[in-house]
Amino acid sequence: MHKKQEQILLGHGSGGRLSHDLLKSIILPAFSNPALDELHDGARVLAGGASLAFATDSYVVKPRFFPGGDIGKLAVCGTVNDLAMCGAVPLYLSAGFILEEGLPAAELERIVASMRLAAREAGVQIVTGDTKVVEKGAVDGIYINTAGIGLLQPGADITAKRVKPGQAVIVSGYLGDHAIAVMSERHGLTLPAKIVSDCAPLNKLIQAMLTEVPAITMLRDPTRGGLATTLNEIAGDAGVGIILEESLLPVRPEVQAVCEILGFDPLYLANEGKVVVFVEKEYSDKVLTIMRQHPLAGEACIIGSVTEQPAGQVALKTTVGGLRLLDMLSGEQLPRIC
Amino acid sequence: MHKKQEQILLGHGSGGRLSHDLLKSIILPAFSNPALDELHDGARVLAGGASLAFATDSYVVKPRFFPGGDIGKLAVCGTVNDLAMCGAVPLYLSAGFILEEGLPAAELERIVASMRLAAREAGVQIVTGDTKVVEKGAVDGIYINTAGIGLLQPGADITAKRVKPGQAVIVSGYLGDHAIAVMSERHGLTLPAKIVSDCAPLNKLIQAMLTEVPAITMLRDPTRGGLATTLNEIAGDAGVGIILEESLLPVRPEVQAVCEILGFDPLYLANEGKVVVFVEKEYSDKVLTIMRQHPLAGEACIIGSVTEQPAGQVALKTTVGGLRLLDMLSGEQLPRIC
Structure with a gap:
């Protein structure tokens, strides 16, 4: 089921499909135990x-x-x-x-x-x-x-197992800034000064959120592999579908423009100061209020919701009304991004 | 006091003098806190x-x-x-x-x-x-x-601060095997088959020792920099002298022979399955008995004792009766040994 390559490829470090194959074919069989097998951060x-x-x-x-x-x-x-x-x-x-x-x-x-x-x-x-x-x-x-x-934190129980249809999917702000900032520095590109890595410690934000809303079911920072890969992992672990609204995804116009020129997709770019939050819809306004009061999550917004179908997969409702499946990152988009 | 080099040298990773200088000039000033400053393993x-x-x-x-x-x-x-x-x-x-x-x-x-x-x-x-x-x-x-x-472990308090004059210094077995095994493999040397790395988990041995003799004051595994560097660190931290008896130091004849040919000193060679133990002399027989019952410490023996002088230093009483100061490892003897 998980393809094993004879040699390690750069893609094995991407956080995407090949990383998962490596983990499931070599690492997990050797070390398996309940804490590791949960595959949390x-x-x-x-x-x-x-x-x-x-x-x-x-x-x-x-x-x-x-x-x-x-x-x-x-x-x-x-x-x-x-x-x-x-x-x-x-x-x-x-x-x-x-x-x-x-x-x-x-x-x-x-x-x-x-x-x-x-x-x-x-x-x-x-x-x-x-x-x-x-x-x-x-x-x-x-x-x-x-x-x-x-x-x-007492009372908190963060696990993909608690992600259920009907829950809201929230992201704390703009996507892709870290990857584009590192890539531009690496290749000597001159980009708008606004594009800097979002690298920041999110623990105080998370602590405030969990203290006020212990009902939050799942948290994950969309680093290597980006939002699309992170959500695929969660959908797979929880056995649920996740549907994102393209029109709601927060991407800076400057990052979008760079992505269009270079052929990147911001949904697969690494972030280092963003969090994806899952919570029952009745709590989503409260969570958004807490997040937006914090300097690291001023642009927090709902980007989609958890559904029954497509089970184990992630789909994007495009601005023109279509529904497009979003797979994990395949291959390696940007090596050594973190 | 601690010399700062403009560039990182191999010796900064030796575990010896240069490693200490790097730690004390760059790392500790930045991160200082009580747990780190104790500089334990x-x-x-x-x-x-x-x-x-x-x-x-x-x-x-x-x-x-x-x-x-x-x-x-x-x-x-x-x-x-x-x-x-x-x-x-x-x-x-x-x-x-x-x-x-x-x-x-x-x-x-x-x-x-x-x-x-x-x-x-x-x-x-x-x-x-x-x-x-x-x-x-x-x-x-x-x-x-x-x-x-x-x-x-409840009751145990392992810290250089408890090392006092009069205590015995015990080592769990032969010195230098790991470094010589790695070095011979690296350079394609054919050595006696007896010389293999001593790499082993010592935790069950230590647990047995501390359960029976919680009075043990200090433990350290003499890895990078070898026994001489490890003991210098402890002597410095405790403000005591440590005097070793050359005739008591356990070195395999095969390792001694390789050292003599290649100009190494077994006291500065890395070990990966040995422990140095400090304990009041009244407990030393008991500690030795426990150690020798364990397959990883069958050759455990007393190699010296803690003294008032030379304060902060380590000396070797040679087989011909002289007293020679043993400094920390200076420079780099064998890079990438662990």
Whole structure:
């Protein structure tokens, strides 16, 4: 069922179809356990009576500095957000650096300073770490892994299993900014100054939402693979359909224009400071009100709803009235975006 | 006081003097907090009333398969051991893979299978993870980061602050096997078949020791930088002297011979399945008895003792009766050993 390639391809890191195949054909069969098999952004585990979330991500973004952020900010925000998406308040991070011999120390200092700022904004502590140095050419500059521990918010139960037909699908703001900002920096394109990465820690926003509306059923940040891939994962896990209204999707005109020129689809572009929220429709106004009061979710809006059909799939109701199936990302659109 | 280089050098990843300089000049000033500043193998933190240890390491060993192990086994054992050295029972691991485009899938399967076996031996679950793929040439095959959560053993308080003059210094077995096994594989040397990496999860040994002798004051696995560097760190943190007896140091004759030919010192070679233990002398027989009953510590022995002088330093009482100061590893002896 899941195609196994003989060699690792760039697409295996895309977050899309090939990533899923790799996970399901090699990683999950080896490590299978209830916490891992849930395939959330992080694991929900018990330790000494405490209900925790535990998440990790490695960051290999190229270039390491881009409009709106850098690899350090990304490494803190990404893992903080993965914890928040589990319904947890992030507490502690680890930081593992892999450095290339010859990396200017000033660059490392700038990246570390940026991690400190992001950690302060998120209210987390970086409590443990590791630094490896490899010879010139064995790694491209600097890669950072962060892992994080969070405390699950009492009353919250964030899982795809609770996503049911009738629920509203909300997104916290404009789609695709991060991917376009990184891509433009990588290729030296001059873009409108408005297009900067949305990279930000969402945990305080999520904490406010879950405190007021513990009925929220599912949260996910649409990073690699973009909104379309994220929603496909949720539709598949929940066995429901998700129908999006094209006219409601928030995309900056500048990002839309770049996408049209370069042949990208904003629904498949990575975001690093956005959240998709599932909640019963009776709570959607309350959730939107809370979100719009927060500086990171001023443009929050409903973009669609959960349906019975097409079960396990995502469809887009286009502005001209058609219904188009949205698959997961296939292949690799933009490698090393995070 | 801590020299700052303008560029990252291989030695910054050695675990020795340069690693310390990097940590103290760039990393610690940015992230400083009580858990991090203790500079243990992992952090001791509180979460939801639970007393936890949290540790991380990235693994970049070259080659990725070597006598006695591979990068996968190392990635599990290394972090399990870091948690155990904090006095914790390891519970959960994360696994972050960075793969090079073109890596044979069969190699990844072999590495993942080896992680599964090591996790089973240690009794931990791999509950969350991440896979990135970078283009050919951007990473050398595969790097793995693991982070881990453990539960601190009640009654145990493992910290360099409790290391005091009069205590015994115990090591669990032969020194240097891991580094020599990896180095010989890297350079295609034919060595006696006895020399294989000692890579192993020490957590069950440590748990047995701490359950029987909670008075143990300090534990540390002498990995990068070897025994001499590890003991220098502890002597510095505790403000004590440590005097080793050269005649008591357990080094296999085969490893000693290779060291003499190649100009290595076994005291600076990495181990991946050894522990150094500090305990009041009245408990040392009991600790040795427990250790020697365990298959991973059959050669456990006392190698020296804690003294007032030379404060903050480590000295070796040589077989001919002299006293020689042992500094931390300077420069880089064997890069990419873990």
